[in-house]
């Protein structure tokens with residue numbers, strides 16, 4: 001007697017095995033790959049068969065009592081409806097581009113998946129984009145469609161006439177607006193039947209605009225495989241995700257880290273947790289962390305700097321077991337405070353919009369405080385000179401990723417419409433990240449700063465990060481940014497902009513300056529000490545929370561001479 005035949009279930013390990021086989025050169029990248037079909041629909045099947053714990057795949061809270069929870073089946077259904085809206089109402093065909101400018105609303109994740117289902121290319125952006133930013137992005141990308149909220153819609157309307165390629169506009173709102181289709185209404189009415197487009201691995205999946213610190217923003221294009229498959233291993237090794245985990249990354253949806261989270265968590269069957277978080281508030285973050293069964297947390301160092309200022313003994317994080325950071329350098333002092341109060345390590349990672357994870361401190365590897373960790377497979381990461389020659393351990397140079405003879409599959413395809421820039425980003429066999437660092441004899445990488453942020457004083461090259469870390473060790477310093485400043489004798493000198501801890505804000509600035517200068521001389525090489533110090537109430541930051549040293553540099557040198565080494 002044979003019972004009813006069990007349907008053959010997909011093997012969730014297959015995607016990991018595929019990643020490994022490609023990385024080891026044992027298998028080419030599959031000709032066809034689609035994240036929605038090959039990953040999400042697989043988890044739907046496994047979930048239905050009871051092969052996944054009873055946790056959502058997506059869990060959104062707004063802090064005011066409203067929650068959205070979808071398991072993989074519901075995510076599949078909702079995203080198929082959304083795909084029908086994109087295809088049917090917006091007329092999007094595979095390869096067409098859609099700008100996706102939404103705050104942390106569930107629709108951001110839905111539309112991202114819907115784009116993948118329809119083969120449309122998503123172009124995420126931050127909600128702070130101005131009319132000028134929007135016009136530039138819509139014109140350069142020739143996006144056919146945009147989805148956004150009430151707050152950005154008027155800015156889109158103001159420049160609409162200058163964007164002839166823009167054919168449809170979707171509004172995520174409970175009200176209506178002339179010229180816009182209401183996404184929520186269309187979603188409610190859409191069919192759940194949708195055939196996922198069969199995308200090729202090399203087809204484009206996403207375009208990210210760089211922040212444009214050194215010229216007009218460039219378009220970084222990623223393929224279905226580079227993002228869809230590229231984060232499988234780092235999701236497992238660095239983020240340490242399993243199908244029982246609930247992963248909260250506080251990143252803005254316009255920043256690449258939101259996509260990093262999506263493509264790391266879901267292949268591993270984990271839940272993505274999102275708090276709407278209209279503004280960064282340490283207490284809200286800590287309360288959420290203690291209230292929900294979040295197992296894995298990722299924030300930029302800026303946020304951890306805020307969190308460790310709070311009285312952490314008042315909170316209990318019962319489920320939390322793994323913490324990550326990246327996007328800018330983590331001050332060792334912050335890592336130590338977090339570890340001593342929360343009892344968990346902060347595992348730092350390093351990467352760019354152009355790449356997946358380049359360096360990391362995965363679980364189980366010894367952490368050297370202040371280092372970004374070791375090269376993350378499959379990348380061969382080296383420090384090279386300006387011609388692309390590998391430099392020995394200990395020598396500072398360009399942080400670079402090998403792209404020849406084999407370009408890693410988890411790598412951007414190109415700077416769109418900019419072959420000169422794509423070519424200029426390579427030297428010899430390497431892609432040059434634009435960051436300066438050194439590697440020690442154990443293979444750990446130590447970040448000095450972005451190429452343009454490195455200070456050249458009396459022919460010493462000084463990385464801002466080391467000076468900032470030294471300052472951060474002093475209890476008076478809440479945050480510091482170190483940049484180059486003009487000096488009649490030395491050409492350039494080190495200047496520190498410092499936000500003081502509240503208990504030091506009324507101290508005599510002159511005495512404090514001297515004390516901080518002496519402190520830096522004691523904890524790092526004395527020539528690096530800041531000859532100029534300014535106390536400020538806040539530092540300029542990107543929406544993703546990164547310190548904008550370039551803005552401070554421009555303040556010091558003027559617009560034209562913002563980068564002294566590039567000055568005429």
Ligand SMILES: Nc1ncnc2c1ncn2[C@@H]1O[C@H](COP(=O)(O)OP(=O)(O)OP(=O)(O)O)[C@@H](O)[C@H]1O
Nearest residue numbers: 210211212213326327328329349350351352353447
């Ligand atoms: N762990 C880290 N330590 C130090 N810096 C980091 C770390 N992680 C990321 N970064 C910095 O962030 C950069 C990558 O950021 P991303 O690609 O998001 O855009 P951006 O560099 O901020 O914008 P743009 O390239 O347009 O100026 C890296 O090149 C590096 O300078």
